[in-house]
Amino acid sequence: MTSTPGPLPTGSTIGIIGGGQLGRMLAMAAARLGYRTAVLEPQADCPAAQLANRQIVAAYDDPAALAELAGLSAVVTYEFENVPVAAADRLARQVAVFPPPKALEVSQDRLVEKRFLNGIGISTADFVPVDSDADLASALSDFGGSGVLKTCRLGYDGKGQRLFRDFAGDVDGAYAAMGGVPLILESLVSFEREISVIAARGRDGSLAAYDPAENVHRDGILHSSTVPAAVSPATAELAGRNAFAILEALDYVGVIGVEFFALADGSLLVNEIAPRVHNSGHWTEAACAVSQFEQHIRAIAGLPLGDGARHSDSVMENLIGDDVTRALALLAEPDLLLHLYGKAEARPGRKMGHFTRIRPRA
Known part of the structure; x- marks a missing residue:
C-alpha cells in the first residue's frame, strides 16, 4: 500500500520506526499538527519515548511488533535509513509507508546508491x-x-x-x-566545501526545498551547518534541482537530505543521500516558519508543504558528548534556540543536543 485518500485527519496516529532524537523531533512536530505518534524502538528509555503517545518495545523487524504498529497507524515513517527493508516491505502491505521502501534499498548500500545517482544523470565521485x-x-x-x-x-x-x-x-x-x-x-575529491540540501515531496507530487547549508565535520561527525552557504546562486539552484530529481526518481514522499561536494567551478558531486530528516537541517526549526520536521509530517500526512523560506541566517552546532555541559551558558545568549535530546548519559561521539544562533538575513 502506498497511499491513503485525502489529508490525514487530526487525531490519527503516525507510526515512527526508530526512537532517537530525530524520532523525538518528528513526534513533537506531529503533536503540533494534531497527530498522535507510536514509536517502534527496542530501547525502552529512548528519546522519542518521552514525547510519543505510545512506544512498542521490540526489534525493528519483529513480526508481531510490526503488525501492532500497522494496526495503530494511519501512516508509518522512519527516522534512520538502516531500517530492515524486509520490515518496511511487510508494513507497506498493510499501511502506507513513507518514504517508500525503495528509498531504503538505494540508500543502505553505497554502491547501489552511486549507481542509482549516476543512472539518473547526477554526478558522484x-x-x-x-x-x-x-x-x-x-x-x-x-x-x-x-x-x-x-x-x-x-x-x-x-x-x-x-x-x-x-x-x-x-x-x-x-x-x-x-x-x-x-x-x-x-576517489578523493578536491572540493571547496561540503553543502547539503533538505528537500521534500508531498503525496500530490509537490516539491519544496530549503536553502543549502554549508557543513563542517569533525572526526567524521557533523559539527556545524551554516546558512546561507558560501556558494553562488547558480550552485544553490543546481543543488535543489538535483534533490528534486532524486525525489522524483524514487517516487518519494517525505523529507530527504542530500549531501554534496561543491567544487571550485561551481559544479556539484553528490556524496550521499539520507531518506529522512537530517542533522544538517536542524537549523530550520529556528530560522524557518516550517521546520524540516513539520515539513516531513505535512508530506506524509498529505497536507500542503511549507515553502521552506527562511526568515533568518543561522549557524547550527551539535552538542557532542560533554559539550552538553555548555547548555546553561548557551541559554543566556540572545537569538539562540537550544534543543536537548533527553539522553541520560553523555558519551564521546554521542549527539546530546544542538543549538542554533540566528541573525537577520544579510
Whole structure:
C-alpha cells in the first residue's frame, strides 16, 4: 500500500520506526499538527519515548511488533535509513509507508546508491567496488594511490571508513580488517566545501526545498551547518534541482537530505543521500516558519508543504558528548534556540543536543 485518500485527519496516529532524537523531533512536530505518534524502538528509555503517545518495545523487524504498529497507524515513517527493508516491505502491505521502501534499498548500500545517482544523470565521485585485497590494490592503482575505502552498508558518522593518500604500500589484510564485507573505494575529491540540501515531496507530487547549508565535520561527525552557504546562486539552484530529481526518481514522499561536494567551478558531486530528516537541517526549526520536521509530517500526512523560506541566517552546532555541559551558558545568549535530546548519559561521539544562533538575513 502506498497511499491513503485525502489529508490525514487530526487525531490519527503516525507510526515512527526508530526512537532517537530525530524520532523525538518528528513526534513533537506531529503533536503540533494534531497527530498522535507510536514509536517502534527496542530501547525502552529512548528519546522519542518521552514525547510519543505510545512506544512498542521490540526489534525493528519483529513480526508481531510490526503488525501492532500497522494496526495503530494511519501512516508509518522512519527516522534512520538502516531500517530492515524486509520490515518496511511487510508494513507497506498493510499501511502506507513513507518514504517508500525503495528509498531504503538505494540508500543502505553505497554502491547501489552511486549507481542509482549516476543512472539518473547526477554526478558522484568515481568509485570501484572492492571485494578482496586484490580489488583494493587495483582500485588504488587506478586512483593514484588515494581514495576513501568504505563499507557498502551500515557506516555512518565516519565509521566503517579508511583513508588512503598517496599510498604505495602493501594492502594485504586490508579487506579482512574492514570486516570482510562488500566495500567501495571512492576517489578523493578536491572540493571547496561540503553543502547539503533538505528537500521534500508531498503525496500530490509537490516539491519544496530549503536553502543549502554549508557543513563542517569533525572526526567524521557533523559539527556545524551554516546558512546561507558560501556558494553562488547558480550552485544553490543546481543543488535543489538535483534533490528534486532524486525525489522524483524514487517516487518519494517525505523529507530527504542530500549531501554534496561543491567544487571550485561551481559544479556539484553528490556524496550521499539520507531518506529522512537530517542533522544538517536542524537549523530550520529556528530560522524557518516550517521546520524540516513539520515539513516531513505535512508530506506524509498529505497536507500542503511549507515553502521552506527562511526568515533568518543561522549557524547550527551539535552538542557532542560533554559539550552538553555548555547548555546553561548557551541559554543566556540572545537569538539562540537550544534543543536537548533527553539522553541520560553523555558519551564521546554521542549527539546530546544542538543549538542554533540566528541573525537577520544579510
